[in-house]
Amino acid sequence: MENKNKIFEYLMIVFGNLLVAIAVSFFILPNNILTGGVAGVVVAIQPLVPIDSVILIDILTVSLFLLGFLFLGKQFAARTLLSTIVYPVGISIFSIVYDLFPKGTFIMEPYLASIYAGLICGLGLGICFRVNASTGGMDIPALILHKYTHISSGNSVAIIDVLTILLGLVIHGLEPALIGILSVFTSSVAINRAVLLGTENALNCMIISDKWIDIRNYLVNEMERGVTILDGIGGYTEQYHPVVMCVIKQKQLSLLKSKIMEIDSSAFIIVNNVNEVHGEGFTYGLE
Incomplete structure:
Protein backbone atom coordinates (compact mmCIF):
# COMPACT_ATOMS: atom_id res chain seq x y z
CA MET A 1 0.00 0.00 0.00
CA GLU A 2 2.82 2.38 0.86
CA ASN A 3 4.50 1.73 -2.49
CA LYS A 4 1.23 2.44 -4.30
CA ASN A 5 0.90 5.74 -2.42
CA LYS A 6 4.46 6.68 -3.39
CA ILE A 7 3.78 5.91 -7.03
CA PHE A 8 0.59 7.97 -6.91
CA GLU A 9 2.45 10.91 -5.37
CA TYR A 10 5.16 10.77 -8.03
CA LEU A 11 2.55 10.65 -10.78
CA MET A 12 0.83 13.71 -9.29
CA ILE A 13 4.16 15.56 -9.17
CA VAL A 14 4.84 14.74 -12.82
CA PHE A 15 1.31 15.71 -13.85
CA GLY A 16 1.40 18.97 -11.90
CA ASN A 17 4.74 19.96 -13.39
CA LEU A 18 3.59 19.18 -16.91
CA LEU A 19 0.56 21.42 -16.42
CA VAL A 20 2.78 24.30 -15.34
CA ALA A 21 5.11 23.63 -18.29
CA ILE A 22 2.12 23.75 -20.66
CA ALA A 23 1.03 27.11 -19.26
CA VAL A 24 4.54 28.51 -19.59
CA SER A 25 5.19 27.18 -23.10
CA PHE A 26 1.83 28.00 -24.69
CA PHE A 27 0.63 31.09 -22.82
CA ILE A 28 3.27 32.87 -20.73
CA LEU A 29 6.39 32.96 -22.93
CA PRO A 30 4.65 33.52 -26.30
CA ASN A 31 2.60 36.41 -24.90
CA ASN A 32 5.28 37.80 -22.51
CA ILE A 33 2.97 37.58 -19.49
CA ILE A 51 19.92 34.68 -22.43
CA ASP A 52 17.46 32.29 -24.07
CA SER A 53 14.30 32.06 -21.94
CA VAL A 54 14.35 28.25 -21.65
CA ILE A 55 18.01 28.24 -20.55
CA LEU A 56 17.36 31.00 -18.02
CA ILE A 57 14.44 29.03 -16.60
CA ASP A 58 16.72 26.00 -16.18
CA ILE A 59 19.35 28.07 -14.30
CA LEU A 60 16.82 29.63 -11.92
CA THR A 61 15.07 26.28 -11.32
CA VAL A 62 18.29 24.57 -10.20
CA SER A 63 19.36 27.54 -8.04
CA LEU A 64 16.03 27.66 -6.23
CA PHE A 65 16.11 23.89 -5.74
CA LEU A 66 19.29 24.33 -3.71
CA LEU A 67 17.53 27.03 -1.67
CA GLY A 68 14.68 24.61 -0.96
CA VAL A 86 10.35 17.21 -15.10
CA TYR A 87 9.57 20.95 -15.20
CA PRO A 88 12.44 22.18 -17.41
CA VAL A 89 12.32 19.01 -19.54
CA GLY A 90 8.58 19.59 -19.98
CA ILE A 91 9.17 23.18 -21.06
CA SER A 92 11.80 22.06 -23.56
CA ILE A 93 9.47 19.43 -25.03
CA PHE A 94 6.41 21.70 -25.17
CA SER A 95 8.52 24.47 -26.72
CA ILE A 96 9.27 22.07 -29.57
CA VAL A 97 5.59 21.13 -29.80
CA TYR A 98 4.73 24.86 -29.85
CA ASP A 99 6.86 25.33 -32.96
CA LEU A 100 4.84 22.63 -34.77
CA PHE A 101 1.73 24.82 -34.71
CA PRO A 102 1.17 27.58 -37.28
CA LYS A 103 2.87 30.81 -36.27
CA GLY A 104 0.70 32.94 -34.03
CA THR A 105 -1.63 30.11 -32.96
CA PHE A 106 -1.20 30.89 -29.25
CA ILE A 107 -0.77 34.65 -29.57
CA MET A 108 -3.81 36.26 -27.99
CA GLU A 109 -5.00 39.21 -25.96
CA PRO A 110 -2.67 39.54 -22.96
CA TYR A 111 -5.50 39.48 -20.42
CA LEU A 112 -6.86 36.24 -21.90
CA ALA A 113 -3.43 34.58 -21.87
CA SER A 114 -2.97 35.82 -18.31
CA ILE A 115 -6.19 34.21 -17.08
CA TYR A 116 -5.58 30.84 -18.72
CA ALA A 117 -1.94 30.79 -17.67
CA GLY A 118 -2.94 31.51 -14.07
CA LEU A 119 -5.60 28.82 -13.99
CA ILE A 120 -3.40 26.10 -15.50
CA CYS A 121 -0.35 27.05 -13.40
CA GLY A 122 -2.44 27.22 -10.23
CA LEU A 123 -3.95 23.81 -10.89
CA GLY A 124 -0.51 22.31 -11.46
CA LEU A 125 0.96 23.90 -8.34
CA GLY A 126 -2.03 22.87 -6.23
CA ILE A 127 -1.73 19.24 -7.35
CA CYS A 128 1.93 19.24 -6.29
CA PHE A 129 1.16 20.94 -2.97
CA ARG A 130 -1.40 18.22 -2.17
CA ALA A 142 6.52 30.68 -1.26
CA LEU A 143 6.60 27.40 0.68
CA ILE A 144 9.43 28.74 2.86
CA LEU A 145 7.16 31.71 3.64
CA HIS A 146 4.29 29.30 4.35
CA LYS A 147 6.47 27.22 6.67
CA TYR A 148 7.66 30.11 8.83
CA THR A 149 4.57 32.36 8.81
CA HIS A 150 1.71 29.78 8.49
CA ILE A 151 0.16 31.83 5.68
CA SER A 152 -1.84 29.51 3.39
CA ILE A 165 5.27 41.51 -10.74
CA LEU A 166 6.62 44.56 -8.92
CA LEU A 167 9.98 43.72 -10.46
CA GLY A 168 8.27 43.63 -13.84
CA LEU A 169 6.57 46.94 -13.09
CA VAL A 170 9.93 48.63 -12.70
CA ILE A 171 11.27 47.18 -15.94
CA HIS A 172 8.21 46.96 -18.22
CA GLY A 173 5.73 49.53 -16.93
CA LEU A 174 2.23 49.59 -15.45
CA GLU A 175 -0.01 47.84 -17.98
CA PRO A 176 1.98 44.56 -18.21
CA ALA A 177 2.17 44.50 -14.40
CA LEU A 178 -1.61 44.92 -14.06
CA ILE A 179 -2.15 42.07 -16.51
CA GLY A 180 0.27 39.98 -14.42
CA ILE A 181 -1.74 40.65 -11.26
CA LEU A 182 -4.75 39.10 -13.00
CA SER A 183 -2.70 35.96 -13.60
CA VAL A 184 -1.53 35.88 -9.98
CA PHE A 185 -5.09 36.17 -8.68
CA THR A 186 -6.44 33.36 -10.87
CA SER A 187 -3.43 31.20 -9.97
CA SER A 188 -3.99 31.71 -6.24
CA VAL A 189 -7.67 30.75 -6.54
CA ALA A 190 -6.81 27.66 -8.59
CA ILE A 191 -4.15 26.57 -6.07
CA ASN A 192 -6.52 26.75 -3.12
CA ARG A 193 -9.25 24.94 -5.08
CA ALA A 194 -6.87 22.19 -6.15
CA VAL A 195 -5.49 21.73 -2.62
CA LEU A 196 -9.01 21.38 -1.21
CA LEU A 197 -10.35 19.24 -4.05
CA GLY A 198 -12.10 16.17 -2.72
CA THR A 199 -12.17 17.35 0.89
CA GLU A 200 -15.36 17.74 2.88
CA ASN A 201 -16.62 21.32 3.09
CA ALA A 202 -18.38 21.97 6.37
CA LEU A 203 -19.54 24.56 8.87
CA ASN A 204 -18.50 25.00 12.47
CA CYS A 205 -21.47 26.09 14.60
CA MET A 206 -21.12 27.54 18.08
CA ILE A 207 -24.39 27.92 19.96
CA ILE A 208 -25.01 29.75 23.25
CA SER A 209 -28.37 29.05 24.83
CA ASP A 210 -29.95 28.45 28.24
CA LYS A 211 -31.51 25.38 26.65
CA TRP A 212 -28.19 24.00 25.51
CA GLY A 226 -20.56 14.95 17.36
CA VAL A 227 -20.78 17.76 19.91
CA THR A 228 -18.23 19.49 22.15
CA ILE A 229 -19.29 21.55 25.16
CA LEU A 230 -17.05 24.54 25.85
CA ASP A 231 -16.94 26.65 28.99
CA GLY A 232 -18.02 30.23 28.34
CA ILE A 233 -18.34 33.28 30.55
CA GLY A 234 -20.32 36.35 29.44
CA GLY A 235 -18.06 39.38 29.16
CA TYR A 236 -20.76 41.74 30.38
CA THR A 237 -22.82 39.59 32.78
CA GLU A 238 -19.83 37.49 33.94
CA GLN A 239 -22.22 34.54 34.09
CA TYR A 240 -21.32 31.01 33.05
CA HIS A 241 -22.76 29.90 29.69
CA PRO A 242 -21.98 26.51 28.15
CA VAL A 243 -21.15 26.79 24.45
CA VAL A 244 -22.25 23.97 22.16
CA MET A 245 -19.79 23.46 19.31
CA CYS A 246 -20.63 21.18 16.42
CA VAL A 247 -19.34 20.67 12.87
CA ILE A 248 -22.11 20.04 10.36
CA LYS A 249 -22.47 19.65 6.62
CA GLN A 250 -23.42 22.84 4.77
CA LYS A 251 -26.75 21.42 3.66
CA GLN A 252 -27.72 20.85 7.31
CA LEU A 253 -27.43 24.50 8.37
CA SER A 254 -30.94 25.60 7.45
CA LEU A 255 -32.50 22.68 9.32
CA LEU A 256 -30.30 23.25 12.37
CA LYS A 257 -31.09 26.96 12.59
CA SER A 258 -34.82 26.28 12.32
CA LYS A 259 -34.66 23.70 15.08
CA ILE A 260 -32.57 25.93 17.35
CA MET A 261 -35.05 28.80 16.92
CA GLU A 262 -37.82 26.35 17.75
CA ILE A 263 -36.06 25.28 20.95
CA ASP A 264 -34.83 28.74 21.98
CA SER A 265 -35.66 31.81 19.88
CA SER A 266 -33.10 33.89 21.78
CA ALA A 267 -30.20 31.49 21.17
CA PHE A 268 -26.93 33.02 19.94
CA ILE A 269 -25.44 31.23 16.93
CA ILE A 270 -22.03 31.68 15.32
CA VAL A 271 -21.28 29.92 12.03
CA ASN A 272 -17.82 29.67 10.45
CA ASN A 273 -16.67 28.02 7.25
CA VAL A 274 -14.47 24.94 7.66
CA ASN A 275 -12.37 24.03 4.64
CA GLU A 276 -11.49 20.49 5.63
CA VAL A 277 -12.75 17.94 8.15
CA HIS A 278 -11.58 14.39 8.78
CA GLY A 279 -12.52 11.89 11.42
CA GLU A 280 -15.18 9.50 12.60
CA GLY A 281 -18.46 11.24 13.25
CA PHE A 282 -18.07 13.53 10.28
CA THR A 283 -16.15 11.99 7.40
CA TYR A 284 -17.94 8.71 7.96
CA GLY A 285 -21.20 10.15 9.22
CA LEU A 286 -24.56 9.97 7.58
CA GLU A 287 -25.01 11.71 4.25
Missing part, protein backbone atom coordinates in the same frame (compact mmCIF):
# COMPACT_ATOMS: atom_id res chain seq x y z
CA LEU A 34 4.39 39.07 -16.29
CA THR A 35 3.01 36.34 -14.09
CA GLY A 36 4.58 34.84 -11.00
CA GLY A 37 6.96 31.90 -10.87
CA VAL A 38 10.26 31.40 -12.60
CA ALA A 39 8.70 32.11 -15.99
CA GLY A 40 7.44 35.46 -14.70
CA VAL A 41 10.89 36.35 -13.40
CA VAL A 42 12.39 35.40 -16.78
CA VAL A 43 9.89 37.58 -18.66
CA ALA A 44 10.57 40.45 -16.23
CA ILE A 45 14.36 40.40 -16.53
CA GLN A 46 14.60 39.34 -20.19
CA PRO A 47 15.44 42.90 -21.38
CA LEU A 48 18.35 43.00 -18.93
CA VAL A 49 19.66 39.43 -19.36
CA PRO A 50 20.17 38.45 -23.03
CA PHE A 69 17.14 21.93 0.13
CA LEU A 70 18.59 24.32 2.74
CA PHE A 71 15.31 25.59 4.21
CA LEU A 72 12.73 22.86 3.62
CA GLY A 73 14.78 19.76 4.32
CA LYS A 74 16.03 16.63 2.59
CA GLN A 75 12.65 14.93 2.24
CA PHE A 76 11.12 17.95 0.53
CA ALA A 77 14.21 18.32 -1.66
CA ALA A 78 13.95 14.65 -2.67
CA ARG A 79 10.43 15.19 -3.95
CA THR A 80 11.32 18.51 -5.53
CA LEU A 81 14.22 16.86 -7.35
CA LEU A 82 11.68 15.12 -9.55
CA SER A 83 10.05 18.48 -10.27
CA THR A 84 13.43 20.07 -10.97
CA ILE A 85 13.90 17.48 -13.72
CA VAL A 131 1.44 15.67 -1.98
CA ASN A 132 3.78 18.07 -0.14
CA ALA A 133 5.91 18.68 -3.22
CA SER A 134 6.80 21.61 -5.39
CA THR A 135 7.26 22.35 -9.06
CA GLY A 136 10.52 23.98 -8.04
CA GLY A 137 11.24 27.56 -8.94
CA MET A 138 9.55 30.49 -7.22
CA ASP A 139 7.05 28.37 -5.32
CA ILE A 140 9.98 27.24 -3.15
CA PRO A 141 10.31 30.74 -1.61
CA SER A 153 0.07 28.03 0.48
CA GLY A 154 -2.09 29.83 -2.07
CA ASN A 155 -1.62 33.20 -0.39
CA SER A 156 2.12 32.60 0.03
CA VAL A 157 2.46 31.99 -3.68
CA ALA A 158 0.42 35.15 -4.34
CA ILE A 159 2.80 37.23 -2.17
CA ILE A 160 5.90 35.97 -3.97
CA ASP A 161 4.18 36.44 -7.32
CA VAL A 162 3.24 40.03 -6.48
CA LEU A 163 6.88 40.75 -5.65
CA THR A 164 7.81 39.28 -9.03
CA ILE A 213 -29.01 20.49 26.77
CA ASP A 214 -32.01 20.23 24.42
CA ILE A 215 -29.91 21.55 21.54
CA ARG A 216 -27.12 19.10 22.33
CA ASN A 217 -29.59 16.21 22.46
CA TYR A 218 -31.02 17.19 19.08
CA LEU A 219 -27.57 17.36 17.49
CA VAL A 220 -26.48 14.02 18.92
CA ASN A 221 -29.69 12.03 18.62
CA GLU A 222 -31.47 13.53 15.61
CA MET A 223 -28.70 14.92 13.39
CA GLU A 224 -26.17 12.33 14.59
CA ARG A 225 -23.37 14.88 14.84
Whole structure:
Protein backbone atom coordinates (compact mmCIF):
# COMPACT_ATOMS: atom_id res chain seq x y z
CA MET A 1 0.00 0.00 0.00
CA GLU A 2 2.82 2.38 0.86
CA ASN A 3 4.50 1.73 -2.49
CA LYS A 4 1.23 2.44 -4.30
CA ASN A 5 0.90 5.74 -2.42
CA LYS A 6 4.46 6.68 -3.39
CA ILE A 7 3.78 5.91 -7.03
CA PHE A 8 0.59 7.97 -6.91
CA GLU A 9 2.45 10.91 -5.37
CA TYR A 10 5.16 10.77 -8.03
CA LEU A 11 2.55 10.65 -10.78
CA MET A 12 0.83 13.71 -9.29
CA ILE A 13 4.16 15.56 -9.17
CA VAL A 14 4.84 14.74 -12.82
CA PHE A 15 1.31 15.71 -13.85
CA GLY A 16 1.40 18.97 -11.90
CA ASN A 17 4.74 19.96 -13.39
CA LEU A 18 3.59 19.18 -16.91
CA LEU A 19 0.56 21.42 -16.42
CA VAL A 20 2.78 24.30 -15.34
CA ALA A 21 5.11 23.63 -18.29
CA ILE A 22 2.12 23.75 -20.66
CA ALA A 23 1.03 27.11 -19.26
CA VAL A 24 4.54 28.51 -19.59
CA SER A 25 5.19 27.18 -23.10
CA PHE A 26 1.83 28.00 -24.69
CA PHE A 27 0.63 31.09 -22.82
CA ILE A 28 3.27 32.87 -20.73
CA LEU A 29 6.39 32.96 -22.93
CA PRO A 30 4.65 33.52 -26.30
CA ASN A 31 2.60 36.41 -24.90
CA ASN A 32 5.28 37.80 -22.51
CA ILE A 33 2.97 37.58 -19.49
CA LEU A 34 4.39 39.07 -16.29
CA THR A 35 3.01 36.34 -14.09
CA GLY A 36 4.58 34.84 -11.00
CA GLY A 37 6.96 31.90 -10.87
CA VAL A 38 10.26 31.40 -12.60
CA ALA A 39 8.70 32.11 -15.99
CA GLY A 40 7.44 35.46 -14.70
CA VAL A 41 10.89 36.35 -13.40
CA VAL A 42 12.39 35.40 -16.78
CA VAL A 43 9.89 37.58 -18.66
CA ALA A 44 10.57 40.45 -16.23
CA ILE A 45 14.36 40.40 -16.53
CA GLN A 46 14.60 39.34 -20.19
CA PRO A 47 15.44 42.90 -21.38
CA LEU A 48 18.35 43.00 -18.93
CA VAL A 49 19.66 39.43 -19.36
CA PRO A 50 20.17 38.45 -23.03
CA ILE A 51 19.92 34.68 -22.43
CA ASP A 52 17.46 32.29 -24.07
CA SER A 53 14.30 32.06 -21.94
CA VAL A 54 14.35 28.25 -21.65
CA ILE A 55 18.01 28.24 -20.55
CA LEU A 56 17.36 31.00 -18.02
CA ILE A 57 14.44 29.03 -16.60
CA ASP A 58 16.72 26.00 -16.18
CA ILE A 59 19.35 28.07 -14.30
CA LEU A 60 16.82 29.63 -11.92
CA THR A 61 15.07 26.28 -11.32
CA VAL A 62 18.29 24.57 -10.20
CA SER A 63 19.36 27.54 -8.04
CA LEU A 64 16.03 27.66 -6.23
CA PHE A 65 16.11 23.89 -5.74
CA LEU A 66 19.29 24.33 -3.71
CA LEU A 67 17.53 27.03 -1.67
CA GLY A 68 14.68 24.61 -0.96
CA PHE A 69 17.14 21.93 0.13
CA LEU A 70 18.59 24.32 2.74
CA PHE A 71 15.31 25.59 4.21
CA LEU A 72 12.73 22.86 3.62
CA GLY A 73 14.78 19.76 4.32
CA LYS A 74 16.03 16.63 2.59
CA GLN A 75 12.65 14.93 2.24
CA PHE A 76 11.12 17.95 0.53
CA ALA A 77 14.21 18.32 -1.66
CA ALA A 78 13.95 14.65 -2.67
CA ARG A 79 10.43 15.19 -3.95
CA THR A 80 11.32 18.51 -5.53
CA LEU A 81 14.22 16.86 -7.35
CA LEU A 82 11.68 15.12 -9.55
CA SER A 83 10.05 18.48 -10.27
CA THR A 84 13.43 20.07 -10.97
CA ILE A 85 13.90 17.48 -13.72
CA VAL A 86 10.35 17.21 -15.10
CA TYR A 87 9.57 20.95 -15.20
CA PRO A 88 12.44 22.18 -17.41
CA VAL A 89 12.32 19.01 -19.54
CA GLY A 90 8.58 19.59 -19.98
CA ILE A 91 9.17 23.18 -21.06
CA SER A 92 11.80 22.06 -23.56
CA ILE A 93 9.47 19.43 -25.03
CA PHE A 94 6.41 21.70 -25.17
CA SER A 95 8.52 24.47 -26.72
CA ILE A 96 9.27 22.07 -29.57
CA VAL A 97 5.59 21.13 -29.80
CA TYR A 98 4.73 24.86 -29.85
CA ASP A 99 6.86 25.33 -32.96
CA LEU A 100 4.84 22.63 -34.77
CA PHE A 101 1.73 24.82 -34.71
CA PRO A 102 1.17 27.58 -37.28
CA LYS A 103 2.87 30.81 -36.27
CA GLY A 104 0.70 32.94 -34.03
CA THR A 105 -1.63 30.11 -32.96
CA PHE A 106 -1.20 30.89 -29.25
CA ILE A 107 -0.77 34.65 -29.57
CA MET A 108 -3.81 36.26 -27.99
CA GLU A 109 -5.00 39.21 -25.96
CA PRO A 110 -2.67 39.54 -22.96
CA TYR A 111 -5.50 39.48 -20.42
CA LEU A 112 -6.86 36.24 -21.90
CA ALA A 113 -3.43 34.58 -21.87
CA SER A 114 -2.97 35.82 -18.31
CA ILE A 115 -6.19 34.21 -17.08
CA TYR A 116 -5.58 30.84 -18.72
CA ALA A 117 -1.94 30.79 -17.67
CA GLY A 118 -2.94 31.51 -14.07
CA LEU A 119 -5.60 28.82 -13.99
CA ILE A 120 -3.40 26.10 -15.50
CA CYS A 121 -0.35 27.05 -13.40
CA GLY A 122 -2.44 27.22 -10.23
CA LEU A 123 -3.95 23.81 -10.89
CA GLY A 124 -0.51 22.31 -11.46
CA LEU A 125 0.96 23.90 -8.34
CA GLY A 126 -2.03 22.87 -6.23
CA ILE A 127 -1.73 19.24 -7.35
CA CYS A 128 1.93 19.24 -6.29
CA PHE A 129 1.16 20.94 -2.97
CA ARG A 130 -1.40 18.22 -2.17
CA VAL A 131 1.44 15.67 -1.98
CA ASN A 132 3.78 18.07 -0.14
CA ALA A 133 5.91 18.68 -3.22
CA SER A 134 6.80 21.61 -5.39
CA THR A 135 7.26 22.35 -9.06
CA GLY A 136 10.52 23.98 -8.04
CA GLY A 137 11.24 27.56 -8.94
CA MET A 138 9.55 30.49 -7.22
CA ASP A 139 7.05 28.37 -5.32
CA ILE A 140 9.98 27.24 -3.15
CA PRO A 141 10.31 30.74 -1.61
CA ALA A 142 6.52 30.68 -1.26
CA LEU A 143 6.60 27.40 0.68
CA ILE A 144 9.43 28.74 2.86
CA LEU A 145 7.16 31.71 3.64
CA HIS A 146 4.29 29.30 4.35
CA LYS A 147 6.47 27.22 6.67
CA TYR A 148 7.66 30.11 8.83
CA THR A 149 4.57 32.36 8.81
CA HIS A 150 1.71 29.78 8.49
CA ILE A 151 0.16 31.83 5.68
CA SER A 152 -1.84 29.51 3.39
CA SER A 153 0.07 28.03 0.48
CA GLY A 154 -2.09 29.83 -2.07
CA ASN A 155 -1.62 33.20 -0.39
CA SER A 156 2.12 32.60 0.03
CA VAL A 157 2.46 31.99 -3.68
CA ALA A 158 0.42 35.15 -4.34
CA ILE A 159 2.80 37.23 -2.17
CA ILE A 160 5.90 35.97 -3.97
CA ASP A 161 4.18 36.44 -7.32
CA VAL A 162 3.24 40.03 -6.48
CA LEU A 163 6.88 40.75 -5.65
CA THR A 164 7.81 39.28 -9.03
CA ILE A 165 5.27 41.51 -10.74
CA LEU A 166 6.62 44.56 -8.92
CA LEU A 167 9.98 43.72 -10.46
CA GLY A 168 8.27 43.63 -13.84
CA LEU A 169 6.57 46.94 -13.09
CA VAL A 170 9.93 48.63 -12.70
CA ILE A 171 11.27 47.18 -15.94
CA HIS A 172 8.21 46.96 -18.22
CA GLY A 173 5.73 49.53 -16.93
CA LEU A 174 2.23 49.59 -15.45
CA GLU A 175 -0.01 47.84 -17.98
CA PRO A 176 1.98 44.56 -18.21
CA ALA A 177 2.17 44.50 -14.40
CA LEU A 178 -1.61 44.92 -14.06
CA ILE A 179 -2.15 42.07 -16.51
CA GLY A 180 0.27 39.98 -14.42
CA ILE A 181 -1.74 40.65 -11.26
CA LEU A 182 -4.75 39.10 -13.00
CA SER A 183 -2.70 35.96 -13.60
CA VAL A 184 -1.53 35.88 -9.98
CA PHE A 185 -5.09 36.17 -8.68
CA THR A 186 -6.44 33.36 -10.87
CA SER A 187 -3.43 31.20 -9.97
CA SER A 188 -3.99 31.71 -6.24
CA VAL A 189 -7.67 30.75 -6.54
CA ALA A 190 -6.81 27.66 -8.59
CA ILE A 191 -4.15 26.57 -6.07
CA ASN A 192 -6.52 26.75 -3.12
CA ARG A 193 -9.25 24.94 -5.08
CA ALA A 194 -6.87 22.19 -6.15
CA VAL A 195 -5.49 21.73 -2.62
CA LEU A 196 -9.01 21.38 -1.21
CA LEU A 197 -10.35 19.24 -4.05
CA GLY A 198 -12.10 16.17 -2.72
CA THR A 199 -12.17 17.35 0.89
CA GLU A 200 -15.36 17.74 2.88
CA ASN A 201 -16.62 21.32 3.09
CA ALA A 202 -18.38 21.97 6.37
CA LEU A 203 -19.54 24.56 8.87
CA ASN A 204 -18.50 25.00 12.47
CA CYS A 205 -21.47 26.09 14.60
CA MET A 206 -21.12 27.54 18.08
CA ILE A 207 -24.39 27.92 19.96
CA ILE A 208 -25.01 29.75 23.25
CA SER A 209 -28.37 29.05 24.83
CA ASP A 210 -29.95 28.45 28.24
CA LYS A 211 -31.51 25.38 26.65
CA TRP A 212 -28.19 24.00 25.51
CA ILE A 213 -29.01 20.49 26.77
CA ASP A 214 -32.01 20.23 24.42
CA ILE A 215 -29.91 21.55 21.54
CA ARG A 216 -27.12 19.10 22.33
CA ASN A 217 -29.59 16.21 22.46
CA TYR A 218 -31.02 17.19 19.08
CA LEU A 219 -27.57 17.36 17.49
CA VAL A 220 -26.48 14.02 18.92
CA ASN A 221 -29.69 12.03 18.62
CA GLU A 222 -31.47 13.53 15.61
CA MET A 223 -28.70 14.92 13.39
CA GLU A 224 -26.17 12.33 14.59
CA ARG A 225 -23.37 14.88 14.84
CA GLY A 226 -20.56 14.95 17.36
CA VAL A 227 -20.78 17.76 19.91
CA THR A 228 -18.23 19.49 22.15
CA ILE A 229 -19.29 21.55 25.16
CA LEU A 230 -17.05 24.54 25.85
CA ASP A 231 -16.94 26.65 28.99
CA GLY A 232 -18.02 30.23 28.34
CA ILE A 233 -18.34 33.28 30.55
CA GLY A 234 -20.32 36.35 29.44
CA GLY A 235 -18.06 39.38 29.16
CA TYR A 236 -20.76 41.74 30.38
CA THR A 237 -22.82 39.59 32.78
CA GLU A 238 -19.83 37.49 33.94
CA GLN A 239 -22.22 34.54 34.09
CA TYR A 240 -21.32 31.01 33.05
CA HIS A 241 -22.76 29.90 29.69
CA PRO A 242 -21.98 26.51 28.15
CA VAL A 243 -21.15 26.79 24.45
CA VAL A 244 -22.25 23.97 22.16
CA MET A 245 -19.79 23.46 19.31
CA CYS A 246 -20.63 21.18 16.42
CA VAL A 247 -19.34 20.67 12.87
CA ILE A 248 -22.11 20.04 10.36
CA LYS A 249 -22.47 19.65 6.62
CA GLN A 250 -23.42 22.84 4.77
CA LYS A 251 -26.75 21.42 3.66
CA GLN A 252 -27.72 20.85 7.31
CA LEU A 253 -27.43 24.50 8.37
CA SER A 254 -30.94 25.60 7.45
CA LEU A 255 -32.50 22.68 9.32
CA LEU A 256 -30.30 23.25 12.37
CA LYS A 257 -31.09 26.96 12.59
CA SER A 258 -34.82 26.28 12.32
CA LYS A 259 -34.66 23.70 15.08
CA ILE A 260 -32.57 25.93 17.35
CA MET A 261 -35.05 28.80 16.92
CA GLU A 262 -37.82 26.35 17.75
CA ILE A 263 -36.06 25.28 20.95
CA ASP A 264 -34.83 28.74 21.98
CA SER A 265 -35.66 31.81 19.88
CA SER A 266 -33.10 33.89 21.78
CA ALA A 267 -30.20 31.49 21.17
CA PHE A 268 -26.93 33.02 19.94
CA ILE A 269 -25.44 31.23 16.93
CA ILE A 270 -22.03 31.68 15.32
CA VAL A 271 -21.28 29.92 12.03
CA ASN A 272 -17.82 29.67 10.45
CA ASN A 273 -16.67 28.02 7.25
CA VAL A 274 -14.47 24.94 7.66
CA ASN A 275 -12.37 24.03 4.64
CA GLU A 276 -11.49 20.49 5.63
CA VAL A 277 -12.75 17.94 8.15
CA HIS A 278 -11.58 14.39 8.78
CA GLY A 279 -12.52 11.89 11.42
CA GLU A 280 -15.18 9.50 12.60
CA GLY A 281 -18.46 11.24 13.25
CA PHE A 282 -18.07 13.53 10.28
CA THR A 283 -16.15 11.99 7.40
CA TYR A 284 -17.94 8.71 7.96
CA GLY A 285 -21.20 10.15 9.22
CA LEU A 286 -24.56 9.97 7.58
CA GLU A 287 -25.01 11.71 4.25
